Amino acid sequence: MKFKVAVVTGSRADYGLLKPLIQTLKQDADFETMLIVTGMHLSEKFGSTFKEIENDGLEITNLIDMAINQDSPHEIISSMGQGLSKFGYAFKRLKPDLIIVLGDRFELLSIVSAAVMSRIPIAHIHGGEATEGLIDDAIRHAVTKMSSLHFPVTDLYKNRIIQMGEQPNRVFNVGAPVLDTLDSIKLLSKKELINSLNLKNSDLIFSVTYHPITLEKGKSALEFSEVLKVLDVYPTATILFSQPNADMEGREIEKLIIEYISKNKERCQLKSSLGQLRYLSLLKHADLVIGNSSSGLLEAPHFKTPTINIGDRQKGRLAPKSVIHCQGKYEELLSSIKTGLSPAFLNTLIDMDNPYGDGTSAVQTVKIIKSKLRSGNLLRKPFYEVKRS
The missing domain is CATH 3.40.50.2000 (Glycogen Phosphorylase B;)
Incomplete structure (x- = not known):
């Protein structure tokens, strides 16, 4: 039986990071990979970047327009409300076994809220990070608490997620997925x-x-x-x-x-x-x-x-x-x-190492997801108490 996995992308930025994972999932016969495109991808103002996904040869399963065109608090709240409703309907129709999201954009709150209420487990990439000048910090940590699997990109971020009460056997430092692309893509001179x-x-x-x-x-x-x-x-x-x-x-x-x-x-x-x-x-x-x-x-x-x-x-x-x-x-x-x-x-930069991984993030992530989906119910997640010395 194939596992139905839905990957959600909402911007040119997160798509660039998710692309190696999407491609690796699609190459694995144990997965039926669905690609849901939303957010700024569908806005002409932001370049209608869903076309870049199509140009990459990736089939888009669902386009969900959240009407992201303005930047006032009221307009953003309105977009989030539309997203919650539309993702609820999409998840009811697609029936994925797992949702994969990345980062901390506000549209993620609509996506993961719909997934939680639909009783669909969530895998979150790039959690555990801290950006003190942004609302994104609150969004990122909220997504962490609603997710069942976590793929931070450093041990520091991994430890933060565990500190928030997530089980250590569900938190995996696999490195930054973008490094997979940087090691394989032929760039322009x-x-x-x-x-x-x-x-x-x-x-x-x-x-x-x-x-x-x-x-x-x-x-x-x-x-x-x-x-x-x-x-x-x-x-x-x-x-x-x-x-x-x-x-x-x-x-x-x-x-x-x-x-x-x-x-x-x-x-x-x-x-x-x-x-x-x-x-x-x-x-x-x-x-x-x-x-x-x-x-x-x-x-x-x-x-x-x-x-x-x-x-x-x-x-x-x-x-x-x-x-x-x-x-x-x-x-x-x-x-x-x-x-x-x-x-x-x-x-001073000649011998610099990148602290964000070794370029094998996608392969590691797919292997872990497959193992965890086979092992049983991901929705049930006891709170992990960190022992104080």
């Missing part, structure tokens, strides 16, 4: 990337991805304005901006980017989605990754590309030594960028 993006100057390339700080109203725009002032110090640098995600105040950041590009059209671009191949190639060939995205801590270090990590959005996550932390203040930002570009700093 720098010349191919330049031609693909139509870049006029490639002497200095900055990849800038800045998302809102959801716990501090109004801070994001102020902080990002300082980033833009510092970028003026490098008038010959080519700057590739990624579109901010659908969190609260994301559109304010987007307006600032558009205004900046209008004054610097020759050297700046804003991309709703580069696609996985071009984005990873950009991380490899960029001189700096600037912003507050997790890709600066996960993917960029694989290429030994320096990251300027701004503010508290990623505070609490494990950071390789290629990451330079700074607050969103002009002098501190400028100093950090100068450090990241310096030969002395770059020389």
Whole structure:
């Protein structure tokens, strides 16, 4: 008998991380793999990135539109309500044996709530992490408590999940799934990337991805304005901006980017989605990754590309030594960028190891899921009491 496993993806970011696992599941004869696509994937504003999934040759089982187009608290709550109802109907029809989700986006609360009430066990990837400046922290830990299997990416995160009362025999450090892709994908050369993006100057390339700080109203725009002032110090640098995600105040950041590009059209671009191949190639060939995205801590270090990590959005996550932390203040930002570009700093990264695994995450995850599904009822999960010394 095949196990029916539903993998849910809601954005270009989590799809890039889930892709190796989806492919590995589909190659295993013991699984019937269903792919449910939702969230920002279905928004034209965010690039209609479900088309990238289709272009990868992966069959989409179900498209669930949560109407994610605005970033006010009310609109996000409305989207979550729609998602809860629609996922409830989808799970009733598809009857999966297991749901797989990744990360901490708000749409996950709709997905896992529907799964819990449908009595379907959940496997959660990238749990146990801490991001102190974000509502995502609360969402991530809530998803952990509703999940039956856990696949954190470091031992530190594994121990946090156990600390939350999850049974140790259900928590597995398998490493970050994105490393599976980084070790296997053939990236574009720098010349191919330049031609693909139509870049006029490639002497200095900055990849800038800045998302809102959801716990501090109004801070994001102020902080990002300082980033833009510092970028003026490098008038010959080519700057590739990624579109901010659908969190609260994301559109304010987007307006600032558009205004900046209008004054610097020759050297700046804003991309709703580069696609996985071009984005990873950009991380490899960029001189700096600037912003507050997790890709600066996960993917960029694989290429030994320096990251300027701004503010508290990623505070609490494990950071390789290629990451330079700074607050969103002009002098501190400028100093950090100068450090990241310096030969002395770059020389320290030559022998750097990535702390996020060995590139075998998908194979390990599929093996564990198969074993646990065969062993019996995953829904019953006693609270684990951590012994105090």
